Amino acid sequence: MSVRELVVLGTASQVPTRHRNHNGYLLRWDGEGILFDPGEGTQRQMLRAQVAAHDIHRICVTHFHGDHSLGLAGVIQRINLDQVPHPVTAHYPASGQRFFDRLRYATAYRETVELTEAPVAADGVLAATGAYTLDSRRLSHPVESYGYRLTEPDTRRMLPERLAAHGIAGPDVGRLQREGALGGVTLEQVSEHRRGQRFAFIMDTRLCDGVDALAEGCDLLVIESTFLDEDVRLATDHGHLTAGQAGRVAKEAGVRHLVLTHFSQRYDDPGLFETQARAAGFDGELTVAQDLMRVPVPSRHR
Numbered sequence: 001m002s003v004r005e006l007v008v009l010g011t012a013s014q015v016p017t018r019h020r021n022h023n024g025y026l027l028r029w030d031g032e033g034i035l036f037d038p039g040e041g042t043q044r045q046m047l048r049a050q051v052a053a054h055d056i057h058r059i060c061v062t063h064f065h066g067d068h069s070l071g072l073a074g075v076i077q078r079i080n081l082d083q084v085p086h087p088v089t090a091h092y093p094a095s096g097q098r099f100f101d102r103l104r105y106a107t108a109y110r111e112t113v114e115l116t117e118a119p120v121a122a123d124g125v126l127a128a129t130g131a132y133t134l135d136s137r138r139l140s141h142p143v144e145s146y147g148y149r150l151t152e153p154d155t156r157r158m159l160p161e162r163l164a165a166h167g168i169a170g171p172d173v174g175r176l177q178r179e180g181a182l183g184g185v186t187l188e189q190v191s192e193h194r195r196g197q198r199f200a201f202i203m204d205t206r207l208c209d210g211v212d213a214l215a216e217g218c219d220l221l222v223i224e225s226t227f228l229d230e231d232v233r234l235a236t237d238h239g240h241l242t243a244g245q246a247g248r249v250a251k252e253a254g255v256r257h258l259v260l261t262h263f264s265q266r267y268d269d270p271g272l273f274e275t276q277a278r279a280a281g282f283d284g285e286l287t288v289a290q291d292l293m294r295v296p297v298p299s300r301h302r
Contacts (some may be wrong), residue, residue, distance in 0.1 A: 002030040004197070004297035006222065009038075009045035011239075011261045011289045014067055015228050021045050021291055022067045023262060024039035025222060027199060029150065030131060034058040035075065036148070036201050036222075042071030049136065049292050053082040058127075060136075061092035062203040069247055073106040081114045087114040091126055091136070094119035097270045120146050123210070132196075137213050139205035141239035141280040147203065147214045152196030159249040162190040197300055203262060206239050207249070217255035219298045222289075223249065224262035229276050247277030250284065259284055261289035 009024030016022050033055040035042075046052070052221025056079060061069050067091075079088055079166040082233040092100050097119060104115075118126065120136050127134040131142045132150045139145040144231060156193075158173060168176060176190070200214040202223040215221050235242050241249075243260060250258040260273050267273075270288045287295055 003028050003033050005147070005150045006220065006259065006295040006297070007049050007051055008048055008259075008261070008291060008293045009051070010043055011263060011291055012067065012222075013262045013264050014065075014204045015265045016041070016067075017048045019291065020263065020265075022071065024071060025201065026051050027150070027201075028055070029199075030215075032131070034060060034134075034150070036060050036074045037062055037203060038071035039067045040070040043074040045291065046075075046078075053078045054084050056084070056088060057086060059090040059092075060148045060201070061090070061096075062139070062147060062201070062302065063093055063141060063143050064096035065143065065204065068203060069099065069103065073194065076104055076115065077107070078170050079115070080109055082253040083112045089116045089118050089127070090133075091118050091120055091148070093146055094121040095144045112258060115246075120239060122224070131283065133294075137210035138208075139202065139210045140208040141204045141206070145204055145239075146193075147201060147205070147210055149198070149200040149210040149218075151198050154196050155194050156187060156191040157194040158191050166190060179213050194300060199297060204239055205241065206236055207241065207245055210239075211249055212253065215249050215255060217254050219256045220259065220295070221250055221253070221255045221263060222259045223259070225260040225273050225277070226264050227264050228267060230271055243273040243276035244280040247280030247282040249278070251281040255284055257285040257295070259287045259288070259295055269278070 010021030021041045023037040024042040025036040027034045032291045035056050048284035123137050125135045132286050136146040178223040180187045198218045199220045200218045218246040222244045225246040227235040227242045229244040
C-alpha cells in the first residue's frame with residue numbers, strides 16, 4: 001500500500017529547544033523518500049521517528065544556514081554506513097557548493113553509495129519521474145535560498161457506471177486506458193480528469209514571487225512561520241515570514257492543508273501561530289508542527 005506523508009523530524013529555527021530539534025522533514029511519496037533541510041541532530045531524530053537511511057532517495061537543502069544543513073554530515077555518513085542499495089541525489093543552492101563539500105567530507109568514512117550532486121542555480125525543473133516533477137523557486141533570504149515543489153502528473157479516474165453503460169469490463173478497461181479508445185468509445189466518455197497531488201516546502205524567506213508560485217494549489221504546504229505578526233519588522237529584516245503572512249499565502253493559493261513550522265525560541269505558546277494564520281483568513285486544515293509527528297498528504301481530489 002502506497003504511503004504519502006510528511007514525517008516531521010525537527011521544527012526549531014536558529015536555536016533548538018528542549019522540545020524542538022533543528023529542522024528536518026522527510027516526505028514519503030509512495031516508495032520514495034525526500035529529506036528536506038537536515039539540521040543538526042537529524043540522524044538521531046530519524047531513529048526516534050523510525051526513519052531509516054534506506055528511506056532516503058533525495059536530499060533537498062533550501063540554504064546553508066546551520067539549522068537547515070548541519071545534519072548533512074551525519075546523514076550522508078549514515079547512508080554510506082548502512083550501504084543504502086540505491087543512488088541518492090542531493091539538491092542545494094549552487095552558490096553553497098563549498099559548504100556542501102565541507103559537510104559531505106567533514107570526517108573520514110568509506111563511501112559505499114552513489115551520491116549524485118545536483119546543485120540548483122535557477123528556477124526550474126530539477127527532476128521528472130513517472131511519479132512526480134520536482135522543481136525549485138528562488139526565495140528572499142540574506143543567503144541564496146530555494147523552495148521546492150513536487151507535482152504529481154494529472155490522470156483520469158475511470159467511472160464504473162459509464163463503463164458499465166458501454167459494456168466495458170475486465171481487461172478491456174486497461175486496454176481503453178492504454179489506447180485512449182475502444183470500439184468507438186473514447187477514454188473521455190468513461191472517465192473524468194483527476195488532478196495530481198501537489199506538495200511544497202518553503203523555508204527562510206520574506207514574501208516574494210517564489211513563495212506564491214510554490215504554494216499555488218498545494219494539497220500540502222510546509223512553510224516557515226518563524227515570527228508572530230507583532231514582530232513583522234524583525235521577520236522582514238531577517239528574511240522570514242510571520243504566522244499571519246503564511247496564513248494569507250495559503251489562503252490566496254488555495255492550499256488544502258497548511259503546516260506551520262520553524263518557530264523562534266522566543267515564543268512559548270504554539271497555539272498563537274494557528275490563531276494568527278486563521279485570523280489572516282486561512283480556513284483549510286492546519287497543523288502547527290511538532291517534532292516526530294506525521295502529517296498525511298490529503299487524499300486526491302475526486
